[in-house]
Amino acid sequence: MVEAKPSMILAGRKADIIMYNGLDLEIGYLPLILESGKNPKIVPGKPGNCDCSHFVKAIEKFGAVDRSMGDVHPLGNPHYHYSPANILRVAEGMTNTLADLDRANADYYRANFRSFAERLKERQKKWSTIPLKGKKFVAYHKLFEYLAREFGFQLVGYVEAKPGIPPSAGHVQSLIESMKANKPDGIITTSFYGKKESESISAKTGVKLIILPGDVGGMKGTDDWFSFMDMVLTSLQ
Amino acid sequence: MNHLRCLLGIAVFCSLSTAAFAQDTTERLNALENAIKSQTKTIEEQQKTIEGLKEEINKQTVQEPQQKSQEESSLSAKVSGFFGGSVLTNPNISLLLDTFYHESNLKNDELETRGIPGYTTSGVEQRNGFNLRAAELFLFAPVDPFFNLYANLPITEDGIELEEAFAVTTSLPEGFQVKGGKFKSNFSRLDAQHPHQWDFFDIALPYRAFLGDEGLGGEKGVQLTWLPALPFYTQFGAEVLQGENALLFGADARSGPHVFSFFAKSSFEPTENSTLLFGPSVLFGKTRNSNIVSDAEFDGNSALYGLEAVWKWKPSKQQGLILQSEYLYLTQHGNLTDLTTATVDSLRRHQDGLYLQGIYQWYRWRFGARYDMLELFADTFKRAGVQQDLGETPWRATASIEFNPSEFTRIRLQYNHDRSGRDGRSNDEGNPAVHIRDRRPRGTYVLAATSHLSANCVGSSSASSTYLGYVSEPPSSPPCYHLKSDVAYRRKTHAKNSSRVISDINGFKPRLCQAQRSRHAPLDRQPGEGDR
Numbered sequence: 001m002v003e004a005k006p007s008m009i010l011a012g013r014k015a016d017i018i019m020y021n022g023l024d025l026e027i028g029y030l031p032l033i034l035e036s037g038k039n040p041k042i043v044p045g046k047p048g049n050c051d052c053s054h055f056v057k058a059i060e061k062f063g064a065v066d067r068s069m070g071d072v073h074p075l076g077n078p079h080y081h082y083s084p085a086n087i088l089r090v091a092e093g094m095t096n097t098l099a100d101l102d103r104a105n106a107d108y109y110r111a112n113f114r115s116f117a118e119r120l121k122e123r124q125k126k127w128s129t130i131p132l133k134g135k136k137f138v139a140y141h142k143l144f145e146y147l148a149r150e151f152g153f154q155l156v157g158y159v160e161a162k163p164g165i166p167p168s169a170g171h172v173q174s175l176i177e178s179m180k181a182n183k184p185d186g187i188i189t190t191s192f193y194g195k196k197e198s199e200s201i202s203a204k205t206g207v208k209l210i211i212l213p214g215d216v217g218g219m220k221g222t223d224d225w226f227s228f229m230d231m232v233l234t235s236l237q
Numbered sequence: 238m239n240h241l242r243c244l245l246g247i248a249v250f251c252s253l254s255t256a257a258f259a260q261d262t263t264e265r266l267n268a269l270e271n272a273i274k275s276q277t278k279t280i281e282e283q284q285k286t287i288e289g290l291k292e293e294i295n296k297q298t299v300q301e302p303q304q305k306s307q308e309e310s311s312l313s314a315k316v317s318g319f320f321g322g323s324v325l326t327n328p329n330i331s332l333l334l335d336t337f338y339h340e341s342n343l344k345n346d347e348l349e350t351r352g353i354p355g356y357t358t359s360g361v362e363q364r365n366g367f368n369l370r371a372a373e374l375f376l377f378a379p380v381d382p383f384f385n386l387y388a389n390l391p392i393t394e395d396g397i398e399l400e401e402a403f404a405v406t407t408s409l410p411e412g413f414q415v416k417g418g419k420f421k422s423n424f425s426r427l428d429a430q431h432p433h434q435w436d437f438f439d440i441a442l443p444y445r446a447f448l449g450d451e452g453l454g455g456e457k458g459v460q461l462t463w464l465p466a467l468p469f470y471t472q473f474g475a476e477v478l479q480g481e482n483a484l485l486f487g488a489d490a491r492s493g494p495h496v497f498s499f500f501a502k503s504s505f506e507p508t509e510n511s512t513l514l515f516g517p518s519v520l521f522g523k524t525r526n527s528n529i530v531s532d533a534e535f536d537g538n539s540a541l542y543g544l545e546a547v548w549k550w551k552p553s554k555q556q557g558l559i560l561q562s563e564y565l566y567l568t569q570h571g572n573l574t575d576l577t578t579a580t581v582d583s584l585r586r587h588q589d590g591l592y593l594q595g596i597y598q599w600y601r602w603r604f605g606a607r608y609d610m611l612e613l614f615a616d617t618f619k620r621a622g623v624q625q626d627l628g629e630t631p632w633r634a635t636a637s638i639e640f641n642p643s644e645f646t647r648i649r650l651q652y653n654h655d656r657s658g659r660d661g662r663s664n665d666e667g668n669p670a671v672h673i674r675d676r677r678p679r680g681t682y683v684l685a686a687t688s689h690l691s692a693n694c695v696g697s698s699s700a701s702s703t704y705l706g707y708v709s710e711p712p713s714s715p716p717c718y719h720l721k722s723d724v725a726y727r728r729k730t731h732a733k734n735s736s737r738v739i740s741d742i743n744g745f746k747p748r749l750c751q752a753q754r755s756r757h758a759p760l761d762r763q764p765g766e767g768d769r
Contacts, residue, residue, distance in 0.1 A: 003551075005512050006470035006504035013412055014466045035385060038464045040408040045382060067645060165643055166601070192554060 004029035004036070012037030015048070017101060019094060022053030023078035047101050053078070055093030056086045059145060071164025081215060082232065083146035084124060087225065091116055123226060127151075130233050136184040137236075138175070138207070140194030143214070147232065156184055159197055172201065179205040186236070190214035210235050328378035328386075335370040335433050339363040341666055354659045355588070355618045355627040356446035356611070357484055358531045369394060370432060383408045387420075389431065389455075400431075400455040412464040419457045422476055424498045424518040425545050425563060428452040436559070436596050438651050438668065442609030442633050443565045443590025446657075447541055449484040449528075453520070456481060458494060470504040480522050485539055487526035496522030500543075515546040530573060535584060537571010557598040565590045566615065573620060582621035589615045594635075605637040611657070628659030 012018060012033045020026050034043055041048035058076030065074040080086040095113040099106035133152035137144075140159045148155050157178065161171045179187075179201070186208040189198040195211065202209035212232050213219040222228040341348060345364045352358040362370075371391035380386045389401035403418030423429045427441060432451065439445070444452050458478035465471065480486035480496030500518035507513055521540035529535050544564045551557040569586040594607035610632040618625045637651040655664030 003549075005506070006502075006514060007506055007512070010464070010467075010470040013464050035405065035407065036464070038409070038412045038414045038462070040410065043382070043407050044379075071644070 002026075002029050004032040008033050009036045012042060013039050015039065015042055017048040017050060017097070018042040019050040019052055019097075021078055021081070022051040023056075023058060023075045023080075024073045025078040047097065050094065050097045052090045052093065053080070055089045056080045056083075057089070059149065060142075070160070070162030077142065077145050079143045080146050081225075082144060082229075083150055084120060084127070084229065085150060086146065088117060088120055119226065123229070127229070127233050130237055132233070132236055135186075135236075136182070137210075138179060138184050138187045138201075140187070140189035140198050143190065144188060144212075151233070151236075153185075153236070156182070159187075159189075159194060159201065167197070172197070176201060176204050179207055183207065186210040188212055188236070191219055212236070328376045331375045333371075333373045333375070333433050335373065337363075337368050337370065337438070337668070339365055339368055339666075339668060341365055341664070343664065351658055351664075352531075353442075353446050353611070353631055353657050355586075355625070356529070356631075357449070358528050359449065359484070362450050373400075373431065373433065379407070380404065412466060414462045414464075416460040416462070417458075419455045420460065421455055422453050422478065422498055422520070423460065423462070423474055424453075424476070424500045424520050425543055426514075426547060426561070427545075427563065436561075436594060436605055437607055437635055437637055438649070439653070441563065441592035441594070441607070442611060442631065442657055443563065443592055446588075446590055446611055446631070447485055447565055447567055448482060453482050453485070456496070458496075470502075472502050474498070474500045474502075478522075483526050484528050485520070485541060486522050486524050490523035490525035490536070496520065510552040511548065511550040513546070513548050515544075518543040518545070524569065524571065527576070530584075532576045533573045534576060535569075535571055535573050537569060537584065539567065539569040542566045542568075555600050559596045559598075560594070562591070562593045564613075583619075585617060585619040585622075587615045587617035589613055601641045603637075603639040603641070605635070605639065605651075607633075607635040607637075609633045609635075609657075629656070629661065631657035631659055633657055633664075 008029070009032070015037075018034075020030060034049075040046070043049060044051075053075070056076075058078075058080070060073075060077040062072060062074045065072050080090075091113055095109045098109045102109075130151070135153040136156045137148075137153060138157040138159065139155050142158060142160075142163055144155060147153075157175055159167050159172065159175060161167050167175075184207055187198050187202050187205075188210045189195055190213065191211050192214055198209055198211075201207070211219075212235055213222045213228055216225050216228045217223055218228075219231065222231050341363070343351070348364060349360040351360045362368075371393050374388075374390040374392060376386075376388045376390075378386055383406060384404045385407055386404050387401060388399070388403075391398050391400050399419065401418075401420050403416055403420040406413075406415045409415065421429050421431075427435070427444060428448070432440075440450060440452055448454075456478040458476055460474060460476040462472055462474040465473075476496075476498040477494050478496040478498065479488070479494045480490060481488040482496075486496050498518065498520045500516060502514060502516035504512060504514040519540060519542050521538070523537075524539045525534070525536045527534045542565070546562050548560045549557065550559075566589040567586060569584070571584060573582045573584040574580070575582075588611065590609070590611040591613055592607060592609040594605065596603050596605045610630065612630050616627075616630075618627060633653060633655045635651060635653050637649055639647055639649040641647050651666075651668050653664065653666040653668075655666065656662075658664065
């Protein structure tokens with residue numbers, strides 16, 4: 001669980017603008033950073049507080065939630081960094097926010113956005129050639145729903161019965177049975193969470209284990225978003 | 238003849254032209270018919286196109302509202318404040334229940350009277366069997382763009398207490414922040430934490446010795462903190478507090494605020510995965526209470542100096558280590574008035590205490606160990622100029638094992654070997670503790686009134702203390718009620734200022750122990766308050 005370190009609080013103190021994922025992903029530490037940062041520029045409602053989820057078309061919003069459902073995110077699935085369509089919207093939103101806050105350099109931001117959008121368009125052409133449509137995967141945690149929607153594959157099962165709660169032996173056993181029967185195309189997880197459990201399930205069922213980077217910089221060779229998505233999509237092939 | 242020819246010519250001409258005209262007309266009529274036909278056709282086709290377009294528009298308008306509502310709902314998150322969701326309707330509310338099972342080798346009356354000679358006469362809070370520490374109600378909401386508001390209300394069997402209720406500024410420039418109301422002091426990390434946030438069931442021994450079982454506690458006052466934009470995190474703080482803590486200060490020490498604190502905390506990251514936080518603090522003010530020495534009231538000045546250090550190592554989600562230590566040093570001098578004999582002696586104290594604790598986290602388990610000790614370097618306790626021999630050095634060792642089924646619950650087993658009673662007896666306590674609580678930092682996010690349960694089970698066996706010269710209560714007398722603090726008593730008698738309701742349960746009328754009864758006689762003389 002991420003905790004607010006004093007260095008994060010100091011960064012908040014010095015910042016002109018704070019941009020965050022939103023949808024409760026940072027709820028364990030962002031409020032502390034915002035209040036203890038003692039920086040009026042970045043508190044909610046100010047232009048220096050940029051919740052990037054405002055620009056996103058979020059999926060999986062719940063109506064009534066409580067903790068018995070596990071660690072659910074009621075405002076929607078927060079892992080939209082796997083979604084090129086949403087990342088483009090976020091980039092545009094960031095551009096407008098930066099341009100509003102720093103009008104002198106507005107043209108610079110917009111020019112950068114245009115080149116980003118072009119690069120994304122090109123990459124999209126390359127990514128659309130990767131044959132993922134119709135494939136079926138099992139995932140450890142509910143991280144890949146945006147990816148599934150945009151690239152046409154299905155997530156047919158999860159190792160975690162409830163998000164954030166490690167699975168019981170019974171659930172793992174029944175998952176192994178159904179995986180042996182239905183043979184999905186792979187079991188996907190990230191390197192920092194759920195790797196051991198997924199390795200053992202892969203060994204028991206013969207289903208291919210796919211380790212994806214959890215975020216930009218999560219694995220070697222994923223230092224920017226394009227290389228991150230490249231690695232994600234080529235690993236899924 | 239010409240006439241006739243003319244007429245004939247005209248007639249022929251007329252008939253010819255009529256015929257021509259007639260031919261023209263028919264053609265023209267046909268042409269018109271055709272034109273009308275084709276126009277009708279065109280109109281029909283256009284009609285079809287219009288119908289088709291209408292359908293498409295309908296379809297789109299059906300889709301658009303859906304998309305719109307999705308966008309709207311993500312936009313409505315704009316009014317989201319610190320924790321997401323709308324804060325325009327309800328404040329964030331959370332409830333924690335802290336209840337535990339306690340097992341001690343000492344009986345309840347011994348637990349009640351077990352103080353630390355030379356430090357405090359207050360016994361431990363726990364009793365054998367099932368205990369309820371509190372059901373804590375926590376509320377938070379941003380008030381406006383300038384303030385956030387917090388309140389913490391522990392509900393106990395004695396009533397509802399307002400432990401904290403304060404506002405924090407959010408818009409001051411240059412890294413300043415003001416906190417005002419009633420709050421737990423931030424002079425140290427341990428003191429600012431609520432019991433359910435502690436890494437162990439009970440507070441470190443130096444805190445119990447100098448400040449009481451809950452540290453300084455909620456104090457009314459104002460705090461100024463400053464976080465300058467330096468290369469390293471450094472925060473400075475100053476507080477002016479009313480000073481009602483019943484062990485180090487006391488509500489009667491002076492009318493008006495009489496406690497001040499200054500502190501500084503600095504932090505840097507020695508490695509990528511570790512953080513070190515450290516800093517000095519001082520808490521000083523006027524003191525007046527009867528909780529240091531039995532049957533005697535102390536009146537004087539106190540200064541508590543502190544130095545804390547916390548080192549956190551977290552290389553991955555699956556493991557981590559926290560080492561924490563604090564050194565507290567007290568200087569206190571004033572007069573001690575014996576309540577039975579009315580003699581006044583001077584009292585001078587220079588005492589210190591240290592605790593060192595470590596928690597190792599491995600997946601969902603945490604293993605903890607703590608060592609507390611008083612009087613490392615300073616053990617001066619001079620009454621009337623004479624150093625008192627208080628007995629063996631107080632110390633305590635603690636071990637704990639925790640399992641966290643989720644990040645919101647904790648099951649803890651804690652064992653204390655407590656030798657702070659200074660009577661040659663050791664207190665060996667074992668407690669299976671079920672502690673289910675929310676681990677989010679203050680400002681628990683709640684949607685649809687989630688509540689969390691915190692059940693704490695701490696076993697502590699405590700040796701009863703009988704300090705030579707300060708016998709608290711003859712063992713044979715029936716159990717009596719020791720007021721936890723002077724402050725609690727004062728709240729009982731000054732009803733309109735009372736923020737603590739002490740109610741009588743099942744007709745049990747609290748009976749003050751002899752020594753306190755003579756001091757607090759008015760309790761019997763106010764039948765109007767009933768059992769309060």
